Amino acid sequence: MTLQQKLTQLLDAAHLDIAASQQQQLVRLVELLNKWNKAYNLTSVRDPMQMVSRHIVDSLVVLPYLSGQRFIDVGTGPGLPGLPLAIAQPDKEFVLLDSLGKRIRFIRQVCHELGLKNVNAVQSRVEDYQPETKFDGVISRAFASLSDMLTWCQHLPQPQGHYFALKGQYPEAEIAALPTAFKVEDVFALDVPEVDAERHLVIISTRG
Numbered sequence: 001m002t003l004q005q006k007l008t009q010l011l012d013a014a015h016l017d018i019a020a021s022q023q024q025q026l027v028r029l030v031e032l033l034n035k036w037n038k039a040y041n042l043t044s045v046r047d048p049m050q051m052v053s054r055h056i057v058d059s060l061v062v063l064p065y066l067s068g069q070r071f072i073d074v075g076t077g078p079g080l081p082g083l084p085l086a087i088a089q090p091d092k093e094f095v096l097l098d099s100l101g102k103r104i105r106f107i108r109q110v111c112h113e114l115g116l117k118n119v120n121a122v123q124s125r126v127e128d129y130q131p132e133t134k135f136d137g138v139i140s141r142a143f144a145s146l147s148d149m150l151t152w153c154q155h156l157p158q159p160q161g162h163y164f165a166l167k168g169q170y171p172e173a174e175i176a177a178l179p180t181a182f183k184v185e186d187v188f189a190l191d192v193p194e195v196d197a198e199r200h201l202v203i204i205s206t207r208g
């Protein structure tokens, strides 16, 4: 089975409708991740077929829940989930932020090779990053506890904006420990084909 066939199969199973041209870009992203991973150690997932399920489709399953036009993916690492989301939503803007230069260099190379115009890769600690325009959504995957994410990122969303945190097991203790200034809007259990581990999306807003 080719990477393209695998991707199409898993997107169908996840009920995600992604155009053929964008699927080609997602396959190219996997190829680049696999190539750069050998020198840069970007991910512990070494098998490109597993990258399709554990990185690409795992990133895309949040698509139906995202609201807004302008997003930041904090602690994006090698662009996850930000790059798959930006490929799937070329009309939306994404800032992909990480403190590590080699990860940001990889993202810039991917943007160059795929011609992505809606991504800005920023090397910074999130606490130090001062954007000119605030965001509709602050996204993270495998980044920090919910409390730490909210504390470090509270200068980033616009007043009606949301935080979208991709977590593993239902994060009951993290939700219970949230500062009172924040409100959990929704928690969705996500089904990622061929990924056995539990996946949850926690959507949080700031109390007005």
Ligand SMILES: C[S@@+](CC[C@H](N)C(=O)[O-])C[C@H]1O[C@@H](n2cnc3c(N)ncnc32)[C@H](O)[C@@H]1O
Residues within 6 Å of the ligand: 074, 075, 076, 077, 078, 079, 080, 081, 097, 098, 099, 100, 103, 124, 125, 126, 127, 140, 141, 142, 143, 152
């Ligand atoms: C476990 S990795 C997750 C990467 C990616 N989101 C994923 O799902 O594969 C966490 C990332 O957060 C970055 N990071 C940790 N603390 C940070 C901070 N304060 N500001 C910016 N990036 C940070 C690290 O450099 C690392 O790339």
